[in-house]
Amino acid sequence: MLAPGFTALGRDSGGMSMTISSEDRKYFEEMGELYVRRAMQMTDRFPFPFENLAMEWLAERNEAQRPMREARQAKMAKQSERTLRAAWITALAAIGAIAVAVLAWIFPLH
Numbered sequence: 001m002l003a004p005g006f007t008a009l010g011r012d013s014g015g016m017s018m019t020i021s022s023e024d025r026k027y028f029e030e031m032g033e034l035y036v037r038r039a040m041q042m043t044d045r046f047p048f049p050f051e052n053l054a055m056e057w058l059a060e061r062n063e064a065q066r067p068m069r070e071a072r073q074a075k076m077a078k079q080s081e082r083t084l085r086a087a088w089i090t091a092l093a094a095i096g097a098i099a100v101a102v103l104a105w106i107f108p109l110h
Contacts, residue, residue: 020053020060028057 020028028036036054045051 020057024050024053025057028054033058033061 031039036058039045040051040054040058046054
């Protein structure tokens with residue numbers, strides 16, 4: 001029994017990607033990416049040919065989001081590097097302040 005909105009496509013030809021019809025694509029988009037991902041993690045999933053279509057659709061979404069994900073990771077790495085640099089500068093400034101305080105205590109001016 002086919003899920004509403006799905007059309008019967010040809011068989012998957014040995015690892016080659018299947019073509020997702022506009023009707024099937026619309027159905028997945030209406031369900032939403034999160035719903036499709038969760039459904040793929042469940043034991044029932046989708047009926048056989050549509051499980052492959054769902055995996056293909058999710059792979060397309062992953063590929064489309066890859067540049068944004070890589071840019072976000074690069075931004076986070078830069079921010080992390082800046083935070084680490086700021087922490088080292090703060091630590092060195094604190095060590096310097098402690099050294100000045102110790103020297104002022106050992107060699108008072110009066």
